[in-house]
Amino acid sequence: MANPSILILAGDGIGPEVMTEVKKVINWFGAKRDVAFDVSEDLVGGAAYDVHGVPLSDETMAKAQEVDAVLLGAVGGPKYDVLDFSVKPERGLLRLRKEMDLYSNLRPAQCFDALADFSSLKKDVVAGLDIMIVRELTSGIYFGEPRGIIVENNERVGINTQRYTESEIERVARSAFELAKRRGNKVCSMEKANVMESGILWREVVQRVHDEEYPEVELSHMYADAGAMQLCRAPKQFDVIVTDNLFGDLLSDAAAMLTGSLGMLPSASLGAPMANGRPKAMYEPVHGSAPDIAGQGKANPIACILSFSMALRYSFDLGAEADRLEAAVEKVLADGVRTADLLGPEGGVPVSTSEMGDKIIEAL
Amino acid sequence: MANPSILILAGDGIGPEVMTEVKKVINWFGAKRDVAFDVSEDLVGGAAYDVHGVPLSDETMAKAQEVDAVLLGAVGGPKYDVLDFSVKPERGLLRLRKEMDLYSNLRPAQCFDALADFSSLKKDVVAGLDIMIVRELTSGIYFGEPRGIIVENNERVGINTQRYTESEIERVARSAFELAKRRGNKVCSMEKANVMESGILWREVVQRVHDEEYPEVELSHMYADAGAMQLCRAPKQFDVIVTDNLFGDLLSDAAAMLTGSLGMLPSASLGAPMANGRPKAMYEPVHGSAPDIAGQGKANPIACILSFSMALRYSFDLGAEADRLEAAVEKVLADGVRTADLLGPEGGVPVSTSEMGDKIIEAL
Numbered sequence A, B: 001m002a003n004p005s006i007l008i009l010a011g012d013g014i015g016p017e018v019m020t021e022v023k024k025v026i027n028w029f030g031a032k033r034d035v036a037f038d039v040s041e042d043l044v045g046g047a048a049y050d051v052h053g054v055p056l057s058d059e060t061m062a063k064a065q066e067v068d069a070v071l072l073g074a075v076g077g078p079k080y081d082v083l084d085f086s087v088k089p090e091r092g093l094l095r096l097r098k099e100m101d102l103y104s105n106l107r108p109a110q111c112f113d114a115l116a117d118f119s120s121l122k123k124d125v126v127a128g129l130d131i132m133i134v135r136e137l138t139s140g141i142y143f144g145e146p147r148g149i150i151v152e153n154n155e156r157v158g159i160n161t162q163r164y165t166e167s168e169i170e171r172v173a174r175s176a177f178e179l180a181k182r183r184g185n186k187v188c189s190m191e192k193a194n195v196m197e198s199g200i201l202w203r204e205v206v207q208r209v210h211d212e213e214y215p216e217v218e219l220s221h222m223y224a225d226a227g228a229m230q231l232c233r234a235p236k237q238f239d240v241i242v243t244d245n246l247f248g249d250l251l252s253d254a255a256a257m258l259t260g261s262l263g264m265l266p267s268a269s270l271g272a273p274m275a276n277g278r279p280k281a282m283y284e285p286v287h288g289s290a291p292d293i294a295g296q297g298k299a300n301p302i303a304c305i306l307s308f309s310m311a312l313r314y315s316f317d318l319g320a321e322a323d324r325l326e327a328a329v330e331k332v333l334a335d336g337v338r339t340a341d342l343l344g345p346e347g348g349v350p351v352s353t354s355e356m357g358d359k360i361i362e363a364l
């Protein structure tokens, strides 16, 4: 049987650097654990624009549809700010999400013990925090039509459309309930049903999926503004949060920042099962392309390495191998190995991106 | 000349209790400072629904259009959760905002020295924090058409529309720049121009208003997700933040919670100048109706009292009187007077809503 396939799209900024470390990890698993992958690489974002004039070529899109998992680094950079909306680096990422139909974006917000001091929040508020934000990723205001800038009464009007169908809400709700069953058995759904009709439908459908299919999971509903407040006040009250594309964008970023571990957080974007039973999937770190430190060996590769760990778990059913990789990361942190972003006000000597990768390989 | 007029809409939950204390303060100013107002009262929210079957009657709406300032308590409660969207308590509030055309919602996020320990954030991250969020309040996805729940391909679809015209963006941008000039001279504008065309227009118009009318104010732009992160990480980097209705809803709530002073934060919603030169205006606390503690004398009246202080400042040009009232509040806090919400884990004996009001009057 052929090895499972992975397409690496390193992208822009620190993407290529952190991905180099992930490749070391992938190679280690092939050599030492007999867990081999067929790895190919291609371009996305500004890097693709520079070569093809588009942030994702049709050929790359077709490859992404065929592999078992895509690993993405990061996209974007100041150089591309002047580009037209339609060819900006972000469009490459959004095209992958949409055409692969990756509707369920899993964003763990986890506070690593060794790093609890890094949070801007008090230690007791975040220590041990482990929540999972499930963000709908293929619909809502990100993709709704009509959209654009039109002229009306002699002035321009900017328009976007929030649109959710029942089945779009159902499938992401199921994904949240399934996850909750394997975690703390609690789901909190967030919308603005007090203001938006799409929020009313969201709340009603999530409640129905719960009542019909997951009555044993504890379900609550919260307005998204109150959700933002509660995430800042007492994040540990949550287990799984399910929300739409736009609210998920803000809430998951806020939650990630609260942990103090932004350079550490991975994400998985999952779609429907393919013929081989594996879900369509893309894995990427939560952090961006960080153009200010790109190419200097300063970036923290852990978020990207943990994204590969999520791939082991969710695409390849290799939970034990994922545990092994996560334990190696925790060990290295416990040993005090720190990239520059993980140094507190006390300072210390940072390791480089590639030294961090090497230490993790050693710990494996 | 007739006294300036104020319409009090105490609303639901703790609204009436906290408003009772505001009335004491208004009376004090009339008696002791010769700053007299013509005060009338009426119903809004669930309280109005109970009497009129709608959360704001046409008569009350007409009165609100005529007075110099509206003071609003809070709306909503579990009793009204079952009501149809169109008559929910919130619709009363939204109708006031829309028909009075209160496009500029000022939400200070301020950390009171005496309360810095209450924040879930580390003290050095929030101590001395003083930012102003200017939220567009009459447009965007809150009011855009088309909206509703329709049936398409045999399933329901929830739809809302984000819509901003150039002139809507211009006027709220001006309001933010004007405020910045009287504060730290810095504005950060937040949107999702990387994903939404309405965000592209937003960014462009704010930049143009800046370049043409306020080149001396420092302007930056940030994606709203990064903004949520930065508010959690290092809120003191901001002076004035300007953003749209929906982002403003989440971001201002998060910012308010970060200060640890939720029961303390007022807001002002301002529109165009009336014939007498005063802006159309409504003032309300940021906190909600808190049905769980309503009627028990536990609520903190300070947010509502400080909302009246904003009225003194922004509607009546009585900055010195506003300073006096704010100083009285700070004195009472410094003296250790605390409502239940302001007691930390160490405990202590809380004062009641009306005792807090009395202490503030004494301090005046």
Ligand SMILES: CC(C)[C@H](C(=O)O)[C@@H](O)C(=O)O
Binding pocket: A090, A093, A094, A249, B194, B195, B225
């Ligand atoms: C880069 C951008 C298009 C993207 C988004 O808005 O979804 C990012 O913020 C994210 O959260 O993955």
Ligand SMILES: CC(C)[C@H](C(=O)O)[C@@H](O)C(=O)O
Binding pocket: A194, A195, A225, B090, B093, B094, B249
């Ligand atoms: C009560 C609700 C309609 C309102 C809003 O969403 O604007 C509230 O959250 C606020 O921020 O004033």
